[in-house]
Amino acid sequence: MTVKRLTSPEDLAAWRGRIGPPYKQDRVTFVVSNGTCGQAAGSMDVLYDVHEAIEKLGAVELADIRATGCHGFCAIEPLILVQPAGVLYPKVKSDDVRAIVEASLRGEVLEKKVYKDTDGARYARESELPYYRKQNLMISGPSRWVDPLDIETYVAGGGYDSLVKAFAMGGQAVIDEAKAAGLRGRGGGGFLAARKWQSVRDAHGEPKYLLCNADEGDPGAYMDRALLEGNPHLVIEGMIIAAHAIGATQGYVYVRHEYPVAVKNLTAAIKQAREADLLGKNILGSGHDFDINVSRGGGAFVCGESTALMASIEGKPGEPRPKYVHTAESGLWGKPSNLNNVETFANVPWIVANGAASYAKIGTDTSKGTKIFSLVGKVNHTGLIEVPMGTTLREIVEDIGGGVPDGRSFKAVQTGGPSGGCLPADRLDMPVGFDKLWDAGTIMGSGGMIVMDDHNCMVDIAR
Amino acid sequence: MTTVSVSIDGRQLDVPYDARVLDIAREQGITIPTMCEHEHLKPYGVCRVCLVEMRQGRRKKLVPACVYTFREPVEIFTDSEWVRETRKWILAFMLARSPREKSNSGHGGGARRGRAARQAQGNRRGQP
Amino acid sequence: MEESCGKCTPCREGVRHLYDILTDISGGRGREGDVELLESMSRAIMDGSICGLGQTAPVPLLSTIRYFRDEFDAHIRDKKCPAGVCKELVTYWIVEEKCPGCSLCLRVCPTDSIIGSKKVAHKILTENCIHCGACEDVCKFGAVVHG
Numbered sequence: 111m112t113v114k115r116l117t118s119p120e121d122l123a124a125w126r127g128r129i130g131p132p133y134k135q136d137r138v139t140f141v142v143s144n145g146t147c148g149q150a151a152g153s154m155d156v157l158y159d160v161h162e163a164i165e166k167l168g169a170v171e172l173a174d175i176r177a178t179g180c181h182g183f184c185a186i187e188p189l190i191l192v193q194p195a196g197v198l199y200p201k202v203k204s205d206d207v208r209a210i211v212e213a214s215l216r217g218e219v220l221e222k223k224v225y226k227d228t229d230g231a232r233y234a235r236e237s238e239l240p241y242y243r244k245q246n247l248m249i250s251g252p253s254r255w256v257d258p259l260d261i262e263t264y265v266a267g268g269g270y271d272s273l274v275k276a277f278a279m280g281g282q283a284v285i286d287e288a289k290a291a292g293l294r295g296r297g298g299g300g301f302l303a304a305r306k307w308q309s310v311r312d313a314h315g316e317p318k319y320l321l322c323n324a325d326e327g328d329p330g331a332y333m334d335r336a337l338l339e340g341n342p343h344l345v346i347e348g349m350i351i352a353a354h355a356i357g358a359t360q361g362y363v364y365v366r367h368e369y370p371v372a373v374k375n376l377t378a379a380i381k382q383a384r385e386a387d388l389l390g391k392n393i394l395g396s397g398h399d400f401d402i403n404v405s406r407g408g409g410a411f412v413c414g415e416s417t418a419l420m421a422s423i424e425g426k427p428g429e430p431r432p433k434y435v436h437t438a439e440s441g442l443w444g445k446p447s448n449l450n451n452v453e454t455f456a457n458v459p460w461i462v463a464n465g466a467a468s469y470a471k472i473g474t475d476t477s478k479g480t481k482i483f484s485l486v487g488k489v490n491h492t493g494l495i496e497v498p499m500g501t502t503l504r505e506i507v508e509d510i511g512g513g514v515p516d517g518r519s520f521k522a523v524q525t526g527g528p529s530g531g532c533l534p535a536d537r538l539d540m541p542v543g544f545d546k547l548w549d550a551g552t553i554m555g556s557g558g559m560i561v562m563d564d565h566n567c568m569v570d571i572a573r
Numbered sequence: 574m575t576t577v578s579v580s581i582d583g584r585q586l587d588v589p590y591d592a593r594v595l596d597i598a599r600e601q602g603i604t605i606p607t608m609c610e611h612e613h614l615k616p617y618g619v620c621r622v623c624l625v626e627m628r629q630g631r632r633k634k635l636v637p638a639c640v641y642t643f644r645e646p647v648e649i650f651t652d653s654e655w656v657r658e659t660r661k662w663i664l665a666f667m668l669a670r671s672p673r674e675k676s677n678s679g680h681g682g683g684a685r686r687g688r689a690a691r692q693a694q695g696n697r698r699g700q701p
Numbered sequence: 702m703e704e705s706c707g708k709c710t711p712c713r714e715g716v717r718h719l720y721d722i723l724t725d726i727s728g729g730r731g732r733e734g735d736v737e738l739l740e741s742m743s744r745a746i747m748d749g750s751i752c753g754l755g756q757t758a759p760v761p762l763l764s765t766i767r768y769f770r771d772e773f774d775a776h777i778r779d780k781k782c783p784a785g786v787c788k789e790l791v792t793y794w795i796v797e798e799k800c801p802g803c804s805l806c807l808r809v810c811p812t813d814s815i816i817g818s819k820k821v822a823h824k825i826l827t828e829n830c831i832h833c834g835a836c837e838d839v840c841k842f843g844a845v846v847h848g
Contacts, residue, residue: 298753415752418706429708430752431618522768529757531764551764553757567786568769569776572762573723619709621749635748655748662745666714 115387118395119274125265125386132255132266133193138173138214140164141191141255145180145339146371147332151187153177159207160190166208169215176263179253179340179375183241184493186225191236191254198236200225228490228512241491244509246472246480249456250333250496253340258375261382264343270388272459276351277396279462284355285311288458290466292478297323297451298526298555300477300544306448309438310356313446320358320400321442321449322349323419324365324372325407328527331558333482333494334452338365338372341456342379346402348455350393351462353400356448361400364419366407377404416441416449451556453482473499477543481554487524487561490515497542504538507561518563524571526555532562532571581649594625594638594649605651606660608667610639621663626650635659705754712755715746719762727787731777736766788832791847795836797822799844806836806845 116122133139140160144153157177164173181189186200190207192214199210199220206223213220224234233239247254257263264270276284289304310318322345326334338345349361365373380402383389391399405423415430420442422428441447457479461469470478477499483506486492490512497506503523507513514520522532525542531552533540540546544554562571575590581598588597593616598605609620618640627636628648635656638649650656707713722739725731743759750756766773775781782790795806795815800822807815807823814830817823825836825845837845 415754418752429706430754522765524761526757526760529754529760531760532768533764534768537768551760551767553760555757565784565786567727567782567784568765568772569723569727569782570784570786572765573720573727619751621710621751624749658741659745659749662715662742663710663749666710666718669718670714 115385116394117387117392119277122265122270122274122394126268129262129266132263134174135194138195139176139193140173140211140214141176141178141193143179143181143187143189143191143254144177145336146369147180147184147336148187148189149371153188155204156188156190156202156207159204160211163208163211167212167215169211172215173211176255176257177259178256179258180336180494181254182247182250182336182494182496183239183491185491193255195219196235196237198225198234198239199223240512241493241495241510244501244505245496246498247496248460248472248480249344249453250337250340250482250494252344253336256341256343258340258342259378261343261379261386264341268463269343270347272462273347273350273388274394276354276462277394277398281311281355281357284351284462287466288355288461291461291469292466292473292476293454293457293461293469294477294544295450296453296457296481296556298553300554303450303454306438306450307352307356309436310358310446310448313439315439315444315446317360317445318356318358319442319445319447320349320353320356320361321419321423321447322361322363322402322455323416323449323451324363324369325419326366326369326452326556328529328556328558330486330560331484331527331556333484333557335369335372336494337452337456337482338363338369339375342372342376343383344459345376345452345455346379346383346389348458349402350389350400351458352448352450352455354398358448359399359401361402362405362423362442363402364405364407364423373404373406380404419449420447453557474541474543474546476545481542481557483542483557483559485511485559485561487559488514488518488520488563488566489561499543500541502539502541503533506542506559507538511561514561514563518565520561521564521566522562522568522571524552524560524562525558526553527558527560529553530555530558532568577643578646579643579649582651588643591642591644594636594641594643595623597643598625598638598649598651603651605638607639616640620667622660624656624659624663626653626656705758709749709751709755711746711749712751712758715742715749716755716758718742719746719759723762726773726776727782728789729776729780729787731773733777735777736770736773740766785847788834791832792827793825793830793832793834793836793845793847794827795823795825796844796846799842801842801844803841805839805841809835809839811835 142153142157160175188202190199190202190210197219210220219234224232225239226232227240252267285304285307293303294300295303324334324338353361389401416437418428418430437447439446473479480496480498482494482496484494495510520535522534524530524532525547533550537550547554576587577590578587595605605623608622609617616639618637623638624635625638627634705712705716722735743763746759747756772783775783780790785791802820802822804819812829812831814826815823
């Protein structure tokens, strides 16, 4: 891969023109979900088998292989997605790979290996799956075609266009746009991102720092990992736009130590972005400087707390401090600092690209956009789901999650990870959103969602 | 010098910007109990014994008097019901760890420690 | 609970107390008033902690008390665990009609609390039973049940 240094928006457009569309229309692309979860389920073997099958069939000229990050539907890993046809093969076994490859090269669908739902119905196209029907994959969707180690796949899908637009708009306009969009922090607190950005922009002191919190501490929540692993450039682009908005020149991504694949993919992505002059001095000829360092976490849950995280980056013990002096004035090394989490940054390019008005149309009055939840526990379809705010818990648990397995009955859902509260069956029709959940006695948190059945004891859960 | 108009326990005061609640209270002869605070140490704000109630419009929260400084016009209450109840629990949590608390050692007691905390809380009742 | 950094008192000490009381309740040693005690402590922990960890640590507890109060009462008053999870509160017994007397459970019982001979339905001596569940796991006939 040769990346030319980009000195202007026109260079970026020209580069995209040379790359072409995300999938070559005259070739078959075998996409394998290869995030940490996929690898645990055996996706590396599947990749190898696909490679071997293509070679044996003498189809090297007709087929491409692409390893992407997590597609979200963890229960069906390892999977092969055949593009551009969009046919999905779940739980792929080594012995089936050759048949799948052969059929796909002929343009056929191997019916007996396609997805079968809990009710027995079969679905060949990924887009038809009941799991995806009520989802809106505006943030996590590109992870299904982007190869995290290849910046060109991200650029091909329109990547870094939002950055060009943001530079043209100017920093204050970006903040105003985020404010109009009503973007709230996805890390758990739900603060308005624009308000934080404004106070850092207005704060005195140089340099200013932009921090990205990827110290996802909640057991059972892994959307930040999936985004970083699967689509690191989306997070990087979001960070550059935010840095431009607040006037920061240096960024840090604080990744928890347990995420080696995320660190690897992010580091590779940063390197590629630097080579393309998307990070560093005079980005895209705009005159703006910004660079990102990766900081590996101290390994404690509490390090995700903003002041503890900053202390940890400074090399001090990761303990929180009373923050009556806001980090916007005195954060990292006593300088104005802004901290958002991975998912928040991942929302930024979409808002800039599509405008605040379209973003604000999605969701509820006080919670805009989508939220990625990790749906786990006693539910048929476990995985990462992205739904518009305002989707009801019932839709999440029953329609997307496919209900409780083994004929048991639903008892409770714990939202917000281990610090979140449990909601009973009679609250299932509640739409999710920051304030609705808070009123019901629980939290949005980072978006963990654990379903419990009648074999779970609530006193034991509370313990 | 910029000042901020605030109130402590109903007394209207103009205090220097960024003055500590604890210092102002002491000047006024109002006692706020402290533990981790010491004149030779930097304020650390962790024992939570000096918590006071801060109100600003409809917003109210407990803040430690040793690190919270006046930067906005706020009302401080050093002895409200909320402050007292929370402070008692915090003292109780500490007392449950004290060497004289027999239920502290060994296991098998389980909630005895929790009950010890409550007992300690009962014993301290009326003594802020 | 293990995640508290230990800096401030309510989170470091208080959460430990909550855990101890809950352990007692799930072990059948709960007393009347424990739920109120938990609620009052939780409020102090949430209001008094420095960071989000302590401020939200009691949320799961408070929400389960709010929506599943009856389960707490069952543990405290009736010394029963409706879901059959709290080991110390469940009893195991053998359904005679289903037990062919294979003696498998008899052999795995660590406390020798199961009596009976081959081809005769077995019986669990509840006073010696430590509720480990080994007999239920090993039974092929679904004859061992708990509740």
